[in-house]
Amino acid sequence: MVDLQTQYQQIKPEIDKGIQQVIDSAAFVKGQIVTDFQNQLADYLGVKHVIAVGNGTDALQISLMALGLKPGDEVITPTFTFIATAEVAALLGYTPVVVDVDYETFNMDPESVRKAITPKTKAIVPVHLFGQCANMDAIMEIAREKGLYVVEDACQAIGSEYTFADGTKKKAGCIGNLGCTSFFPSKNLGCYGDGGAIFTDDDELAQKVRVIANHGMTVRYHHDLIGVNSRLDSIQAAVLQAKLPHLDEYSAARQAAAAYYDKAFGQNEHILLPGRNPQSTHVFHQYTLRLIAPEGTDNAAYRDQVREALISRGVPAMIYYPVPLHLQKAYLDPRYKEGDFPQAEKLAASVISLPMHTCLDEEQLEFITRNLLEIIG
Ligand SMILES: *Cc1c(COP(=O)(O)O)cnc(C)c1O
Numbered sequence: 001m002v003d004l005q006t007q008y009q010q011i012k013p014e015i016d017k018g019i020q021q022v023i024d025s026a027a028f029v030k031g032q033i034v035t036d037f038q039n040q041l042a043d044y045l046g047v048k049h050v051i052a053v054g055n056g057t058d059a060l061q062i063s064l065m066a067l068g069l070k071p072g073d074e075v076i077t078p079t080f081t082f083i084a085t086a087e088v089a090a091l092l093g094y095t096p097v098v099v100d101v102d103y104e105t106f107n108m109d110p111e112s113v114r115k116a117i118t119p120k121t122k123a124i125v126p127v128h129l130f131g132q133c134a135n136m137d138a139i140m141e142i143a144r145e146k147g148l149y150v151v152e153d154a155c156q157a158i159g160s161e162y163t164f165a166d167g168t169k170k171k172a173g174c175i176g177n178l179g180c181t182s183f184f185p186s187k188n189l190g191c192y193g194d195g196g197a198i199f200t201d202d203d204e205l206a207q208k209v210r211v212i213a214n215h216g217m218t219v220r221y222h223h224d225l226i227g228v229n230s231r232l233d234s235i236q237a238a239v240l241q242a243k244l245p246h247l248d249e250y251s252a253a254r255q256a257a258a259a260y261y262d263k264a265f266g267q268n269e270h271i272l273l274p275g276r277n278p279q280s281t282h283v284f285h286q287y288t289l290r291l292i293a294p295e296g297t298d299n300a301a302y303r304d305q306v307r308e309a310l311i312s313r314g315v316p317a318m319i320y321y322p323v324p325l326h327l328q329k330a331y332l333d334p335r336y337k338e339g340d341f342p343q344a345e346k347l348a349a350s351v352i353s354l355p356m357h358t359c360l361d362e363e364q365l366e367f368i369t370r371n372l373l374e375i376i377g
Pocket residue numbers: 055056057058081082084085127153155156182183184194195196
């Protein structure tokens with residue numbers, strides 16, 4: 001699905017030099033390099049504060065902690081996504097409330113959000129799934145109208161740019177009160193271990209996030225808030241510092257691979273291409289098709305067979321995500337039942353993601369597309 005080895009070879013001198021400098025300095029934790037990287041990423045994003053943390057899930061958890069919600073407060077997140085957004089809300093004693101997604105873009109459906117709002121709703125956590133932004137005009141409008149916080153999960157969408165109806169442009173994660181990303185190795189800007197970051201233009205929230213991420217400590221050994229220990233280490237910052245100048249090239253390489261896939265699959269009656277939000281650029285963390293089974297065949301079974309056949313021919317393929325959150329065992333809630341979120345359920349039964357990374361060459365793309373088309377017929 002990804003090829004981190006080839007990508008490393010392309011920038012090996014920059015990465016090796018950065019890592020060696022950290023080892024020579026022995027400033028493994030809280031080194032100057034972490035501050036420098038935070039500033040460079042803030043410049044790239046056009047946001048005031050970047051606070052690096054231990055991983056993307058921590059970024060989400062710390063962001064929610066910084067909002068100062070109370071137990072039982074409701075946090076709205078899409079049901080078709082990775083578990084992290086609902087998980088951190090549940091861990092903090094808040095109530096994750098899930099909503100349906102748009103069948104074309106896979107992203108949070110604003111109408112579904114509107115319907116889910118109750119007096120207990122305090123925050124909306126949209127996920128910019130697979131690399132393009134959710135409908136942020138509508139989501140920000142709902143938040144303004146109802147006085148809700150917005151925390152963006154931009155773990156899959158770093159570098160993606162959203163254009164508002166009035167023409168204003170903002171980068172994914174820099175639109176809501178707080179935005180989160182992950183530097184997990186396979187993410188669009190990945191380090192060589194774990195890492196994550198929180199973005200915000202709000203000075204007060206930024207300060208709160210910094211304090212919470214550092215044991216709730218304001219002055220050494222004086223703890224004003226209940227916090228956690230979550231930080232990006234210097235070696236990871238060195239890797240990210242070497243990769244950040246290449247991020248736009250990496251996005252372009254992903255977009256080129258996506259264009260190749262689009263062209264190959266656009267005419268097939270059993271394949272629906274990933275829908276695009278015209279207001280967002282797409283940085284293709286994943287290239288995700290929807291497979292449409294022949295009449296009378298169970299869609300999920302058909303999709304799973306296609307995946308097995310691809311794998312047996314040496315083509316990796318993954319299902320992101322096979323089970324929506326409202327049908328996950330740990331999150332079963334008497335308020336929800338199968339059929340409640342039809343678009344998400346339809347997607348869970350039809351999606352398949354193909355290899356997507358910055359080093360896909362023509363030969364690989366030809367091999368992948370030819371095999372999928374042969375299997376589907
Ligand atoms: C990867 C990811 C996360 C979690 O990031 P980690 O660094 O693995 O903790 C959260 N949300 C989404 C949508 C992700 O893709």
